[in-house]
Amino acid sequence: MGRARIRLALLATLAAPSFAFAHHSTSMFEAEKRVTVTGAVKDFQWTNPHAWIQVVVTGADGKAVDWSFECGSPNTLSRQGWKPSTLKTGDPITVIANPMKDGTNAGLMYTVTLADGRVLGPGAPTQPAASAR
């Protein structure tokens, strides 16, 4: 992977709130902003009530920084193409997320772009049967 990078993308004009229904308040996240973070998967917690992606980002100064990304539940994620095996330690990924308001290195995942180019969403809403769309 090339040098990992953090790109703060303040996509206010595009950023309709993307919050999936969390089991808790999402007031700690910036609904109107999105941050783009590229790094390597450190851990993928396929757990309830939320899956989490831990990403290691190596800055220009060579220092590694951990980011935490909150996702939907495994149930909703699985209905949108996610599997427990989707992410493996060391996989290069790019995450777009609503960042924490206080600047902490964490966010609410909006999309993840995998090394093969696939883009997976946050796990909500679930897609209904075709005849009910």
Added chain:
Amino acid sequence: MSHATKAVRNLAVAASLAACAAAAAAQPLPKAADLPDWSGAWTRSTGQFYESTADQALAAPPPLDSPRRHPPYTPKFEQIYQDNLRRIAADRFPDPISICGTPAGWPRLLALPDAYEFAIRPEQTWILTENGPNTIRIYTDGRTHPAPEDLWATYTGNSVGRWENGELVFDTVGLKGVGSTILARTGLIMSDELKTTTRIRLLEPNRLLVTVVLTDREALTRPWPVAFTYARLPAGSTVYDYACAENNRNPVTSDGRTLTLDPSGQIIDKLE
């Protein structure tokens, strides 16, 4: 409210419930083969807790400042609601389900993410929510609500009803109110005097319509209708376990603030 007024209201509610119970008791049980097909897994496709009739169920949600989003609260509950709005603005509005210990309850369970199942038999229906999980049991075997002295407040209350031409109609009483449950994180609450009348039917083969009329003599000045629709998931969809406490990295403080933890359990928020 005077004791006399309260007594009259109690009598009116009792008479209404007795009439419903009588209707339920008079209704013969349908044959299982005559019940509609609500099998499979479902997901909510429209609706939240804003005023809505069956005719409005599929329409776009009202704007955030629409009066349809503001229940007709009594002065006492308007004050509680306004206080809730202030707490939300300050990020100090605790949601009981965030502690991973209590269910969403009725009727909030109608507005959850993830999958739903509607299991129906002539004598009973179960609504099962993947998120939570939550279960509400609706008895259609002709029984009536328990006598007031035998009824205590629970998260899903006591529901009895009947089938009317493929539509499930039921009344729910004995619900927990403000202090134990909320309707939505938008600050909406009801009291433990809440009673609901719910109708569920298929709008089309893969879409269910649920309408609920909320009546609450402590919280509301008039009945307040809400509506939801649910879309059937593709055949073969699986409904999964949901264990909120499995890896809850968002504990809530006693003053209602939601925190975020790192994988080792350390708080990563920058606390003031």
